Amino acid sequence: MSDRFHAAPDPGAPHPKAAPPPKVPDPGAPVLEMRSIVKTFPGVRALSDVSLTVARGEVHAICGENGAGKSTLMKVLSGVHPHGSYEGEVLFQGEPCAFKDIRASEARGIVIIHQELALVPYLSIAENIFLGNEHATRGVISWHETLLHASRLLKRVGLSEHPGTRVADIGVGKQQLVEIAKALSKEVKLLILDEPTAALNDDDSAHLLDLILELKEQGITSIVISHKLNEIAAVADSVTVIRDGRTIETLDVRDPATSEDRIIRAMVGRDLDHRFPDRTPHPGDPGAEPALEVRGWTVHHPIDQQRKVVDDVSLRVRRGEIVGIAGLMGAGRTELAMSLFGRSYGRNISGSVHKDGREIRTRTVPEAVGHGIAYVTEDRKQYGLNLIDSIARNITTAALGKVSRRGVVDEHEERRVAESYRRSMNIKTPTVFEQVGRLSGGNQQKVVLSKWIFAGPDVLILDEPTRGIDVGAKYEIYTVIDQLAAQGKAVVFISSELPELLGMCDRIYTMAAGRLTGEVSRAEATQEVLMRHMTTDKR
Template sequence: MSDDILRMRAITKTFPGVRALHDVNLSVRRGEIHAICGENGAGKSTLMKVLSGVYPHGSYDGEITFDGEPGRFSDIRDSERRGIVIIHQELALCPQLSIAENIFLGNERAKRGIVDWNRTNHEAARLLDRVGLRENPVTMVADIGVGKQQLVEIAKALAKEVRLLILDEPTAALNDEDSAHLLDLLRGLRAEGVTCVIISHKLNEVASIADSITILRDGRLIETLDLAADEVTEDRIISGMVGRDLEHRFPARVPEIGPEALRIEDWTVHSPVQRGRAVVAGATLSVCRGEIVGLAGLMGAGRTELAMSVFGRAYGTDISGRIYRDSREVEIRTVRDAIRHGIAYATEDRKRYGLNLIEDIKRNVSAADLSRLARRGWVDDNEEYRVAEQYRRDLGIKAPSVLSVTGKLSGGNQQKVVLSKWIFTDADVLILDEPTRGIDVGAKYEIYSIINRLAGAGKALLVISSELPELLGLCDRIYTLSAGRVTGEVTRADATQERLMQLMTKEQPR
């Protein structure tokens, strides 16, 4: 018997007017972790949907062989019966059901049509122990974080006696600790003989966990690398993904730093749910015109809470401290006040809070400042279209028209729409919270270029990122936060990952 558990040959998938996959071949060895890399739109998820039956046999050309037998799957349940389970980036859990109910949803432990709850909870507890999740099986999924929800999805797959587990961007929304735990779990599953296929933009994670890497570009197979035999570097993977060598991950920039645009002094914010707990305590920082300033900190350090509270007190209670715009103290108590004073905030969760995904690009671009397009209380549709079309061209938003639905765009293009919305407000200070989260390396470079252009135009930018190399490559200065307090300020010349991590983990004197 072949060592390959999966073979996909000459897979071609066409949608109206678009060829998403073109003669793609994929071989996955039994018991390995096989990574699939590529830019947004490269065909990664489409290939996995073909494999798992989301796109049924007959809707594509080519052949699938799974464990030596033809794989002609009519739907997901068909592929699951063979032991192929896919976990999508958008988790398919019901928040108002318990962990145990979610694990066995559609696969109930029942006898004569009646659910055996003792058996359900007992088997769920055993599966939770297997994935390292210490939660009561009767806990509601709504009451656990996204990292634990990802583990519930894996427990759900194990309940179906999974042999080939497909994970689409499993760590995209996880913090470093949860990501490390998930990767360790995948290593454990590999040791048990479970084959894994993982789609990820995080190349450092891919390099640390994968046995083989397949690179797709524009719906075509570029190459498959064996990490045991081939010399594999992040630069080689990136070159295959984008079709060119990226000599520098970050576009060149010569900063021209002007006067101070924003200063926050002794800023304190209390939690709205834990009475008396200061999420941000006595923070002081500044950003100048033409400057890109980074904000680094571990999960729970208070980075997003600080940004949202400055942006019109969108987060927190009992907020105190002072905000200065162009050296003049201002009072900002609402989001409207923040926009009026030239402050914009691009949220880390663009899909939930940054965009209206069922609306078109045009409406999203204008949403933050409709008054600029209004004439006697009515929005000028022609002007709204013209403005949106200008941003589509200037920021390189890849869409046929500004009438395209925003939810249909790739992550990188959605992020460009978010930036367009806030640039349109003519803000002088832009707070960008995780601006490249869930975006491939090619699109990241484009976002970095936009950020540099904004700084070159005299805007002041405060960038929050969990990726230290991103902050080191982009920023002129970096502040570090730990437990809600500013623990350090480091210039670009003095900044290293080790130095930042020291400051991010620094304990404050009581």
């Protein structure tokens, strides 16, 4: 008999053992459970008995003050902190997880998008999407298949760019969407977004939030870490509050009792009756010369030198005054600030800068610092801090002469200075010799402010000083700014958050397309008035 014919089974023979059917997740069970997670670093316990339950198909927000442990918890979940480096249990789709690295969690469909995007700027969009997960046969990449698949993913996230476009040639908002397309390419089931809108403008933020809701409709569960409570209200179903490394509570966002004040109270452990300190303006003698006066300031783009990014701007700030600058993205606020601070930005700069009635030269950063001008950049990680150096060295770096003798840094004095700022600024760290890169965003911002306060400036330019910082840390920084003004410092306050400008400033200038379009007093300022000026191009 041909061996392609088989004899009938013997009815007396034992029945072969059938393979068990694949386990089907219970649709009513949570997609994720993290039970009693404890994570310790040298000298500090970052997480202490944290538990989290996320329902299938929901958008679950996590909020808390900077340093509360939110990002650490997500790094435990995604395998950045591998199994064995923490205590507790993680269950995904009902099964225990022991991820040894991030590739292991991605293989299960858990993908995390960090606040600092992990894209290679000089590779194309398509190359970034499939980096480490290439469409290849025997080591040869199929570019046709790569571009075709990338185009489908870009369409799914609402990006019209060609997949061959370099990532460096698109904005941060679009880069965030590329990261989500990359997650979708890995058949994501649980998407974790860490402060996804921190660096985005209002339009890009709205588009991203809409996309999160669209992904929810497609059955993808999301965890969103955010300080922006209005965004949590817009997209989240539930919110878990973490404070000091512990789970405080989980709230139903749809419950009318879950107000912003309710969440803030859970975050900071107390009622925050006022978002801003009670401000009593202390401007100097109205007859005195302004501490800072800028006249006819014009700045051209560093590459396209025919284009003016700051056009004939004139402004003044008196001692003891907090003066805001409002404007939409691209209005020229940061370009103005950087060009004033030692011409750090731009070409063909013209105009004049006057301090206490006397014209000064600020052609370089040391010249600007020497004239008592300090600039707190909006990008603290790239321009404000040395992330691999200590807190102590970062605090003293702008005024090393104050802690040096005959050109040699006195380390005992440097430590004493750093310790005084650690206490006065409430920088949460076990030691001032901790690397700044290991601090939370809010504590990093306090280090930047400490650095420039120690330099002893007369004029302090603050560019988005509370970006990416929780409400509790914001209040602390607002209090410091208010104290600086009370000491007679002249403060220029640049912010994209209109309530912040209204709550902190004595006067507010508005900008659009590089030009000043209005000047509004504290008494007259409302969000509507500011927005009207910000959208008017007086050319």
